[in-house]
Amino acid sequence: MNKRTGMLTLVALSALLSACGADQEPLQVGTNPKLPDPQRGILPNMVIAKPASWGDKTPTVPQGYAISAIATNLNIPRQTLLLPNGDILVAEGRGGNAPKLKPKDVIAGVIKARGNTTVKSGNRLTLLRDADGDGRYEVQKVFADNLNAPYGLALIGNNLYVANQDALVRFDYKEGQTEASGPPEKLTDLPSAINHHWTKALTASADGQFLYVGIGSNSNITERGMAAEVDRALVWQVDVRTGAHKPYATGLRNPTALTIQPETGQLWAVVNERDELGSNLVPDYLTAVQEGGFYGWPYSYWGKNVDVRAQPQNPEKVASALTPDYSLGAHVAALGVDFSVAAMGESFANGVFVGEHGSWNRKDPVGYKVSFVPFRDGRPAGEAVDFVSGFRDDDGTTRGRPVGVTVDPRGALIVADDLANTIWRVTRSTN
């Protein structure tokens, strides 16, 4: 090999290696995202967060708002639930049970873990209370322990439901309680023989008759085989009296947070879409979940765009695939969603807050913030705006990663941060 061919090989090689790093296109957010062609270089894009502590810093909020940490030193807080008396329950834990099948799984697992907390899974619920209403949550007590990677939380009357990674359980709850009166009772098992996307999102129907459980896929795009995808990538509707379940909507790759629209009772979800198709594919999305609807995974994405990686293909399923309502942008990793209220202030009164954990599979990292998606006539409309940001610096230094978001009707937003192991509370400042 002479010098010239050597150089050419080097150029070709680096072009190949960075094939999908070349795009500088902005993130496609909104109701009608422009979808580029799928692309992947010989290596997937991986830009991993570099964890750092907050020190004296706090996240950035808009003018007229203030943010403070109301609980720290938690053991991986994920989702929060606001109780009727203003107390906050925090689900803490890390789940997952998926064998490493390929050399790639071993290597990628080590790399991705660097961007997350090293704290041990809490497997518990912590209760936070601000008894005197001064904005300081002086009570921080373990409400229930020995759970199995609890994530989704819902309250129906005097029943507190917790979605562990393997089962839906129920506690008796009396207002003012700071500790569960006993161990929980199991309502139903949840699919967990393999738990690749282990988080079980949860919300209660408006009439309190049903629970909706978001169950993620067991793979990025069927690389564990279709047998592993039975009862996965869907939302279950569970009858609270019997524990009986049925698929409510399917083809939702990883529905990580569910919520009910207050005016309509309609179920909404944020869903994390598939990786390794390029920096701007596939958009994670916010959508109203139609009963019986199929949303594409694994056969197609964003409606009827076929993903050839899922073989054998299924044209009938593709033809029936619904298009989601609103693109949050590819790889933002939306993990929290909640509807706003008027008390949040005029600019943020009508819409949803979305907690974005942040990307790994994108050259220019995105997410790492809480955004606000404005609604008009009950539908998402217009540009999403940042509500809480400053979690990540341009050099990759990352102090926090937002997960669950919960709106306090008194006019506050609660944000769980599973990197800093902190709960943040955003309020309107009094000036």
Next chain:
Amino acid sequence: MITTQDRRYADIIHPMHAVLLAGTFPLFLGAALSDAAYGSTYEIQWNNFASWLIAGGLLFSGLALILVLVDLVRSHRRARGIGLYALVLLATWVVGFFNALMHARDAWASMPTGLVLSCVTLVLASVATFLGFAARRIGGTK
């Protein structure tokens, strides 16, 4: 003179080198057959098998490559034919490495390029094996 030259080399490939070289071919053969099975059945387990067999092939051929490179830099071991053998073995490893990256793609994304690369690796490995054993006076310490 010729007699003296002959004594500088071993008559046969060093057993360690022989095991590594001979082990390379069946590993890459298994990978190619697994890819073919995945291609015709869509059964994902074949894709997993192929990935590990390629990793094994890279380990064996990589170690053999180190041994032949050591031979190459030590002039008294640099026998005729060893250069070509080293080159083909290097090519086997490089193509095999790209094949491993191809197989790190999820599900059908590794196909059909993965199968093609597996076949190319297999042909290169068989040529390398032939050259390695044909150039009989390499390696070893008689």
